[in-house]
Amino acid sequence: MDNEELEITLLLEAMQSRYGYDFRGYARASLTRRIKKGLAETGLQRISELIPPILYDRDFFNKFVANLSVHVTEMFRDPLFFKALREEVIPYLKTFPFIKIWSAGISTGEEVYSLAIVLKEEGLYEKSRIYATDFSDTVLEKARKGIYPTDLIKKSTKNYQKSGGSTSFGNYYHADYESAIFDRALKKNIVFANHNMVTDSVFGEMHLILCRNVLIYFDANLQNHVFQLFFDSLRPNGFLCLGSKETLEYSKEKDNFVAVIKRQKIYQKKKTHRGYHAESL
Amino acid sequence: MQNHYEAVVIGVSAGGFRALHTLLSELPDHFTLPVMIVQHRKASAENYLVTSLNKNCRLLVKEADEKEKITSGTVYLAPGDYHLLVEKDKTLSLSIDEPVCYSRPSIDVLFETAAATYQAGLIGIILTGANSDGSAGIRSIKAGGGLTISQHPETAEADTMPLAAIATKAVDYILTLQEISPFLNDLLEQSHETKE
Numbered sequence: 001m002d003n004e005e006l007e008i009t010l011l012l013e014a015m016q017s018r019y020g021y022d023f024r025g026y027a028r029a030s031l032t033r034r035i036k037k038g039l040a041e042t043g044l045q046r047i048s049e050l051i052p053p054i055l056y057d058r059d060f061f062n063k064f065v066a067n068l069s070v071h072v073t074e075m076f077r078d079p080l081f082f083k084a085l086r087e088e089v090i091p092y093l094k095t096f097p098f099i100k101i102w103s104a105g106i107s108t109g110e111e112v113y114s115l116a117i118v119l120k121e122e123g124l125y126e127k128s129r130i131y132a133t134d135f136s137d138t139v140l141e142k143a144r145k146g147i148y149p150t151d152l153i154k155k156s157t158k159n160y161q162k163s164g165g166s167t168s169f170g171n172y173y174h175a176d177y178e179s180a181i182f183d184r185a186l187k188k189n190i191v192f193a194n195h196n197m198v199t200d201s202v203f204g205e206m207h208l209i210l211c212r213n214v215l216i217y218f219d220a221n222l223q224n225h226v227f228q229l230f231f232d233s234l235r236p237n238g239f240l241c242l243g244s245k246e247t248l249e250y251s252k253e254k255d256n257f258v259a260v261i262k263r264q265k266i267y268q269k270k271k272t273h274r275g276y277h278a279e280s281l
Numbered sequence: 282m283q284n285h286y287e288a289v290v291i292g293v294s295a296g297g298f299r300a301l302h303t304l305l306s307e308l309p310d311h312f313t314l315p316v317m318i319v320q321h322r323k324a325s326a327e328n329y330l331v332t333s334l335n336k337n338c339r340l341l342v343k344e345a346d347e348k349e350k351i352t353s354g355t356v357y358l359a360p361g362d363y364h365l366l367v368e369k370d371k372t373l374s375l376s377i378d379e380p381v382c383y384s385r386p387s388i389d390v391l392f393e394t395a396a397a398t399y400q401a402g403l404i405g406i407i408l409t410g411a412n413s414d415g416s417a418g419i420r421s422i423k424a425g426g427g428l429t430i431s432q433h434p435e436t437a438e439a440d441t442m443p444l445a446a447i448a449t450k451a452v453d454y455i456l457t458l459q460e461i462s463p464f465l466n467d468l469l470e471q472s473h474e475t476k477e
Binding site: 005027034217220245246250 | 367390
């Protein structure tokens, strides 16, 4: 192990022991880049120099950890996914009197606002509750505000149109020169909450879980852990939506789900409960 | 002493479609190194570039999957709108971290992570392109003891990227597009002879 790897290992140990935030199961290459980026912003020289301020300064830690959560993407990323959600999954969800949705690892919230818009347009919003979670309070606060740079809007508008949007994307935000503020009404049924997929437990009886482009940051073990968490958090027949380059194919939970729209990575939890086939019926 | 090379990384932007066809179609089926490529492009459902390269190339060309084990004789393309990274255990990973040099996938991200893993065993190549992504990556490869090549700017459809790479003074060879594949072949054969 070279010094840099050693310093990162020590840093991750420190964060885990002091605050319970466990990044040890993260894919190392991108984590290393993020840590170095955080380091560059502090003006410190070596990764190990981050350990004392992280141990002794909670604000410093909060800022540092927010950096590790932020991934940047526009709204309605993968428009065809949202189209499939709208056309194939929503009709099924409409049959329930009330639906619970978990958007896991929301970062700055682009995905959860996209989802809220789909639910509104499909007449499902009023009977939905969306739990929008992330491990960083700083990042959650940003998501809650729903303010985005205008250059993000241009790309998002195109995506929205391709996703089968039924009105004008401009109806959902107020823009000034630099930023677009999303309609407060979209937030009415969103509960923003701190939850860490690595260390926290099951989250309600969900009809739908969206967790796209978060698992690519995890190693295989951690991915398996999170797939199990999702399985346990879903109702029978509940849906799980992954990112376009993510798959359940190689996980232990594979047999507990059906790939209902394989191309768009939409899976459905099987009706049978865990362990049923193991018993001699 | 000749290095023993383990992997090739290629960064290319504007003009890349033709450049990649020229370069990859010249690689023989016994080419033993894995090749990882960042071509700046938009995300698209139908993967025209991969299909078309596969038709014209003797090696297997595929879009990189996350956690995929890097295999020799395979050409991996970064998926649109994802960074492609090399892990220390020689697997591939993807991220949607912020764009670098306005680009996702970014050449720098691939080159820097590949340099950290392969060090002196890495060959980095910059081809045609209209921005300066890849220059920092070329520096990392050179610093790690790897070998660096730039397409000759005069033979590039867009010369900004080769010129930016050459300006780092970390480029070992400046070659025309047609010279690159034969050069890689010679290099591998020499490297095998030295090893034996």
